[in-house]
Amino acid sequence: MINKLVSKIQKTGAPIVVGLDPMLSYIPEHIVKKAYAEKGANLEGVAAAIVEYNKGIVDAVCDLVPAVKPQIAMYEQFGIPGLIAFKETVDYCKSKDLVVIGDIKRGDIGSTSAAYATGHLGKVEIEGKTFRGFEEDFVTVNPYLGTDGVKPFVDVCKEEKKGIFVLVKTSNPSSGEFQDQKVDGKPLYEMVGAMVDKWGADCMGDSYSYVGAVVGATYPEMGKILRDIMPKSYILVPGYGAQGGKGKDLVHFFNKDGLGAIVNSSRGIIAAYKQEKYASYGESGYADAARAAVLDMKEDIESALA
Amino acid sequence: MINKLVSKIQKTGAPIVVGLDPMLSYIPEHIVKKAYAEKGANLEGVAAAIVEYNKGIVDAVCDLVPAVKPQIAMYEQFGIPGLIAFKETVDYCKSKDLVVIGDIKRGDIGSTSAAYATGHLGKVEIEGKTFRGFEEDFVTVNPYLGTDGVKPFVDVCKEEKKGIFVLVKTSNPSSGEFQDQKVDGKPLYEMVGAMVDKWGADCMGDSYSYVGAVVGATYPEMGKILRDIMPKSYILVPGYGAQGGKGKDLVHFFNKDGLGAIVNSSRGIIAAYKQEKYASYGESGYADAARAAVLDMKEDIESALA
Numbered sequence: 270m271i272n273k274l275v276s277k278i279q280k281t282g283a284p285i286v287v288g289l290d291p292m293l294s295y296i297p298e299h300i301v302k303k304a305y306a307e308k309g310a311n312l313e314g315v316a317a318a319i320v321e322y323n324k325g326i327v328d329a330v331c332d333l334v335p336a337v338k339p340q341i342a343m344y345e346q347f348g349i350p351g352l353i354a355f356k357e358t359v360d361y362c363k364s365k366d367l368v369v370i371g372d373i374k375r376g377d378i379g380s381t382s383a384a385y386a387t388g389h390l391g392k393v394e395i396e397g398k399t400f401r402g403f404e405e406d407f408v409t410v411n412p413y414l415g416t417d418g419v420k421p422f423v424d425v426c427k428e429e430k431k432g433i434f435v436l437v438k439t440s441n442p443s444s445g446e447f448q449d450q451k452v453d454g455k456p457l458y459e460m461v462g463a464m465v466d467k468w469g470a471d472c473m474g475d476s477y478s479y480v481g482a483v484v485g486a487t488y489p490e491m492g493k494i495l496r497d498i499m500p501k502s503y504i505l506v507p508g509y510g511a512q513g514g515k516g517k518d519l520v521h522f523f524n525k526d527g528l529g530a531i532v533n534s535s536r537g538i539i540a541a542y543k544q545e546k547y548a549s550y551g552e553s554g555y556a557d558a559a560r561a562a563v564l565d566m567k568e569d570i571e572s573a574l575a
Numbered sequence: 576m577i578n579k580l581v582s583k584i585q586k587t588g589a590p591i592v593v594g595l596d597p598m599l600s601y602i603p604e605h606i607v608k609k610a611y612a613e614k615g616a617n618l619e620g621v622a623a624a625i626v627e628y629n630k631g632i633v634d635a636v637c638d639l640v641p642a643v644k645p646q647i648a649m650y651e652q653f654g655i656p657g658l659i660a661f662k663e664t665v666d667y668c669k670s671k672d673l674v675v676i677g678d679i680k681r682g683d684i685g686s687t688s689a690a691y692a693t694g695h696l697g698k699v700e701i702e703g704k705t706f707r708g709f710e711e712d713f714v715t716v717n718p719y720l721g722t723d724g725v726k727p728f729v730d731v732c733k734e735e736k737k738g739i740f741v742l743v744k745t746s747n748p749s750s751g752e753f754q755d756q757k758v759d760g761k762p763l764y765e766m767v768g769a770m771v772d773k774w775g776a777d778c779m780g781d782s783y784s785y786v787g788a789v790v791g792a793t794y795p796e797m798g799k800i801l802r803d804i805m806p807k808s809y810i811l812v813p814g815y816g817a818q819g820g821k822g823k824d825l826v827h828f829f830n831k832d833g834l835g836a837i838v839n840s841s842r843g844i845i846a847a848y849k850q851e852k853y854a855s856y857g858e859s860g861y862a863d864a865a866r867a868a869v870l871d872m873k874e875d876i877e878s879a880l881a
Contacts, residue, residue, distance in 0.1 A: 290687075293699075310702040342687045346694035348708025352658055374683055376717065378747035381596075381648045388652035393599075396616040402654025411682065413719040413742060415749030439720050441684035446721030447767065450758040457756060457763070464752070 270406045270431045271474035271481075271503065274368045275528060277335030283567045284523075286370060286505070287330055287559075288535025289323050289358060290340040295540040296322045297552040316350035322555075323358045326539050327365055329556035333563050336368035338505075338533055356403055363404065370505065371405030374436065376418045382410075383421035390433075391425040407432040409483055409505070412461050419468060423480060427472050432479040432503075435468070437461045437495060440485025440508030458484075458491065462498040469502055477503050477529070484522065486514025486532065493521035496529065504530045509566070510537030516569035523574060532570060538562045576712045576737045577780035577787075577809065580674045581834060583641030589873045590829075592676060592811070593636055593865075594841025595629050595664060596646040601846040602628045603858035622656035628861075629664045632845055633671055635862035639869050642674035644811075644839055662709055669710065676811065677711030680742065682724045688716075689727035696739075697731040713738040715789055715811070718767050725774060729786060733778050738785040738809075741774070743767045743801060746791025746814030764790075764797065768804040775808055783809050783835070790828065792820025792838065799827035802835065810836045815872070816843030822875035829880060838876060844868045 278284050293301075296318050304318035327337065339362075344355035362369050375385040387393060388402040410422050410433045422433045438448055438458040448458045462482060469478030478501045484492050486508035496504065504522050508514040509532050522530035541547040541562035542555040550558035584590050599607075602624050610624035633643065645668075650661035668675050681691040693699060694708040716728050716739045728739045744754055744764040754764045768788060775784030787809035790798050802810065810828050814820040815838050828836035847853040847868035848861040856864035 305702070310704065312699075312701070312706050312708070315699075315701060340683075340687055340690075342681070342683055342690040342694070346690040346699065346708060348694060348706075349655070349659055349662060351694070351708060353655055356655060374717075375648070375680070377646075377648055377680055378745060381646055384646075384648035384652040388648070388654060388657070393618075393621075393652065395618070395621060396611070398616065400618050400654075402618070402652060402657060411680075411717050411719055413717055413753060414745050414747055415752030415754070417747050417749040418745075436719060439684060439724075441720055441723050443721030443723040446770070447719060447763065448721070450756075450763060450766065452756040452758060452763075457753065457758075460756065461753065 270368065271477050271479055274335060274503070274531070275474070275477060277368060278528065278531065281333060281335050283334050283563070284531045284570060285334045285563060285566055286336040286338045286531050286533045287326070287334055287538050287563065288338045288340060288372070288533045289326070289539065290343045290535040291319045291322055291539065292343065295543070297555050299553065312347045312350040315347050316354035319344070319351070319354045320357050324361055325556040326559045327362055327367070329560040330538070330563050331365040331367055333560065333567070334367070336370055336531065337362045338370040338372050340372040340535070359403060359405055368407070369405045370407040370409070370434065371403065373408045374411050375408065376411030376414055378414060379417040379421055382418045386422045386425040390422070390429055390431045407434060407481070409434045409436065411436050412464065416464070416468070423468055423472060426479045432481060434481040434483050434503070434505040435461070435465050437465060437482040438484045438488055438491050440487045440512055440514070444485065459494065459498060462495045465502050466499045473501065477501055481505055483507065486518050487512055489518040489521050496521060496524065500524065505533060506530055507533045510534045516573035519570060520573050527574065534566055538566070576674065577783050577785055580641060580809070580837070581780070581783060583674060584834065584837065587639060587641050589640050589869070590837045590876060591640045591869060591872055592642040592644045592837050592839045593632070593640055593844050593869065594644045594646060594678070594839045595632070595845065596649045596841040597625045597628055597845065598649065601849070603861050605859065618653045618656040621653050622660035625650070625657070625660045626663050630667055631862040632865045633668055633673070635866040636844070636869050637671040637673055639866065639873070640673070642676055642837065643668050644676040644678050646678040646841070665709060665711055674713070675711045676713040676715070676740065677709065679714045680717050681714065682717030682720055684720060685723040685727055688724045692728045692731040696728070696735055696737045713740060715740045715742065717742050718770070722770070722774070729774055729778060732785045738787060740787040740789050740809070740811040741767070741771050743771060743788040744790045744794055744797050746793045746818055746820070750791065765800065765804060768801045771808050772805045779807065783807055787811055789813065792824050793818055795824040795827050802827055802830065806830065811839060812836055813839045816840045822879035825876060826879050833880065840872055844872070
């Protein structure tokens with residue numbers, strides 16, 4: 270799957286992942302009204318609105334980008350109907366041949382991480398038949414529990430040729446509270462980065478490993494150091510756009526081959542129509558606004574890397 | 576909810592939480608067969624078997640213990656049907672007046688943590704009506720993203736009078752890889768523990784705060800230090816039994832008032848019938864075996880604390 274991701278990035282020329290993190294307030298009124306009329310003004314109605322909204326965006330951008338990243342929390346907040354919408358979104362994106370990164374940030378002790386890995390990347394056997402719970406291509410993983418919390422994901426990745434992105438240095442303001450603490454004179458995130466490099470060493474695709482890392486666009490100097498520590502790991506870079514990261518901040522996250530990083534934007538794309546810049550598209554043109562925002566982001570990254 | 580937890584611990588005399596972490600291999604054949612006959616040998620069939628199995632255990636132990644802790648990964652591995660079984664388990668336990676600790680180990684950047692907190696502890700408003708996704712009383716939270724990843728959970732706890740347990744020192748063998756790293760001469764988990772104390776300071780119940788901590792029974796010496804660092808936090812102690820923690824290891828996790836800790840056992844209780852000690856109950860007596868294991872665990876803790 271890392272080979273597919275790299276090849277799709279090369280084909281589209283866009284190291285961009287669209288974060289499908291729907292908030293109810295982003296969804297145009299006509300979609301919400303239709304969904305409530307069909308399913309009721311309840312969790313099922315919200316879930317139907319989310320799926321409809323996502324499909325519009327996916328249809329509008331699927332030829333431009335290699336991947337999408339649905340944030341499961343935005344679905345989980347609406348309980349079971351929301352999680353059904355998550356699954357429908359994953360399945361729809363896969364039907365469009367997009368690489369799907371499930372932003373689930375799971376991580377637990379060994380046997381429990383194995384269950385998460387099974388549910389999101391793997392399969393279960395029941396009476397000789399195979400079933401899959403969710404079917405993402407990649408998921409994000411929290412490293413706080415150490416190797417035996419991450420290893421079960423790596424094992425399933427090897428079996429399924431899928432991948433993970435391990436949280437190394439997150440994009441949020443307080444990420445430094447623990448991640449930046451100095452251990453033997455070096456910040457903890459460097460130590461986690463070195464482990465990512467190690468975990469990925471024996472599960473390599475053609476040029477990059479199945480084990481990537483999450484490093485926030487909001488910390489470009491740290492990105493530079495982490496790029497060197499994990500040369501074979503793809504870096505998933507959140508924090509571009511709405512969180513404050515800019516194109517010029519991104520250059521250090523890439524390798525000299527022009528590869529090695531994929532930049533996420535969520536709000537900045539999926540709710541682009543709410544920005545002054547794209548306001549002329551209107552609510553009804555939310556999907557076209559998203560497409561325009563992707564094209565602008567592509568140009569911003571291209572000019573930064575040039 | 577922390578007051579309810581404390582009062583139920585006092586009433587039952589059992590600082591014990593039963594981990595409802597079903598593995599398919601634990602579930603007696605007669606339950607599995609019945610479920611497959613009704614729902615098919617598929618994810619729905621497994622989910623039905625899990626709920627039936629859980630209900631048997633809950634019915635057998637609900638008068639003995641204050642709380643249960645379903646581990647969501649064990650349900651999530653079976654996709655949507657599994658998550659429906661998780662919800663049904665939570666709801667059934669609440670109908671029995673048990674305190675429900677959702678072992679979800681979520682944690683993300685601010686807006687995303689807020690969505691998780693809403694989904695598991697809070698509510699959403701849709702056209703003026705209130706809906707709840709899942710309805711646990713407590714959840715476990717991963718601290719790697721720092722204060723702005725934890726704060727949204729605390730905010731919802733204040734509003735809903737619910738609680739969280741933050742991962743401080745986990746029970747697994749490799750937990751030390753990052754958690755034990757020395758920061759200014761002290762291990763990282765002590766720093767996280769100090770933050771737990773701080774996060775809980777302004778959301779106090781009668782004697783304990785809404786913000787508890789997870790500290791593994793497998794690290795009793797660290798438990799002793801953390802007990803002092805977080806005097807007002809309840810400690811959720813996993814790792815007893817199957818993972819190797821013993822009654823005598825638990826004494827340091829408690830305060831002098833005999834309170835302050837609640838010890839989890841999962842496999843050791845729910846699959847007790849598979850142990851030689853309880854083999855005479857047989858598969859069909861799995862629930863009675865669970866009850867016997869709870870009584871033995873209660874005695875083990877009592878004698879350790881005496």
